[in-house]
Amino acid sequence: MCLKIPMGHAALICTASEDDKAKESGLSTALFEAAKSVMPAADHQDYRQIGIATATSYGPLTLYLQHIDALFKKGVRGLRPQKTIHCVLCEPSCQVGIHLRAKAFNMSFLGGACCGFSAAVAVTDALKDHMASTVLLLGGDNVENGSSAGAVILGNGAECDWYVKAAKARFAYDGSLKRRAGELMQSLCQEAGLFERPHTLVRCQSCLSDMGDSGFEGMEGGSTLFSGLIVAQNLLKSGLQNVLLLDAEPSGLLGGLLIGK
Numbered sequence: 001m002c003l004k005i006p007m008g009h010a011a012l013i014c015t016a017s018e019d020d021k022a023k024e025s026g027l028s029t030a031l032f033e034a035a036k037s038v039m040p041a042a043d044h045q046d047y048r049q050i051g052i053a054t055a056t057s058y059g060p061l062t063l064y065l066q067h068i069d070a071l072f073k074k075g076v077r078g079l080r081p082q083k084t085i086h087c088v089l090c091e092p093s094c095q096v097g098i099h100l101r102a103k104a105f106n107m108s109f110l111g112g113a114c115c116g117f118s119a120a121v122a123v124t125d126a127l128k129d130h131m132a133s134t135v136l137l138l139g140g141d142n143v144e145n146g147s148s149a150g151a152v153i154l155g156n157g158a159e160c161d162w163y164v165k166a167a168k169a170r171f172a173y174d175g176s177l178k179r180r181a182g183e184l185m186q187s188l189c190q191e192a193g194l195f196e197r198p199h200t201l202v203r204c205q206s207c208l209s210d211m212g213d214s215g216f217e218g219m220e221g222g223s224t225l226f227s228g229l230i231v232a233q234n235l236l237k238s239g240l241q242n243v244l245l246l247d248a249e250p251s252g253l254l255g256g257l258l259i260g261k
Contacts, residue, residue: 117255
């Protein structure tokens with residue numbers, strides 16, 4: 001059954017590197033800035049009905065590596081308290097939830113390039129099950145000179161320009177990425193009620209060569225999906241009725257999202 005979940009405009013931003021004494025991580029700041037750019041401005045918004053799902057590869061490993069000498073010599077006491085708060089995996093998403101007073105739910109999805117698709121699947125399931133009326137889908141990661149973050153609104157709070165018609169994530173446990181990707185594409189089209197394959201955007205050309213009509217650029221991590229969403233939404237503006245986003249990781253994780261008018 002076709003989902004037809006309203007979707008607003010996607011945003012992708014980059015912010016400068018964080019201050020060493022910052023009370024919030026640079027990624028939290030970037031995610032909040034991305035969220036503000038897509039959130040509805042209406043004052044009557046019921047924040048108790050807003051949920052958040054955030055995709056990221058961000059974690060404590062980078063922080064630990066930066067302080068490896070201190071950890072070997074002094075243990076965890078070698079880390080300054082101002083920095084250790086930023087190694088909590090769900091911290092970026094929680095900070096955004098606090099700022100926005102979102103109360104329906106707050107979920108974090110950790111992984112590589114396809115973690116955004118995993119978060120999108122969870123969002124569509126949550127909206128189908130009426131766990132929230134509006135969901136803020138976020139994704140981001142720390143990059144070389146700062147943080148990159150993307151955002152999009154789904155559900156009742158979206159300025160309805162397009163719809164999510166199907167969303168799925170799969171794992172090619174036997175290593176046959178291309179075959180599983182073909183099955184995923186077919187399943188997405190069937191769920192959306194399409195009899196012909198729509199225009200397909202593919203990022204992972206090495207894993208999914210010759211499977212897409214065009215490609216999109218995106219770094220590994222939580223913001224990758226939003227790079228593709230912006231390209232897909234521009235294609236819909238140009239006159240296409242449906243666009244299928246497809247990505248894969250060498251680990252075997254596959255993600256697919258079908259959006260249209």
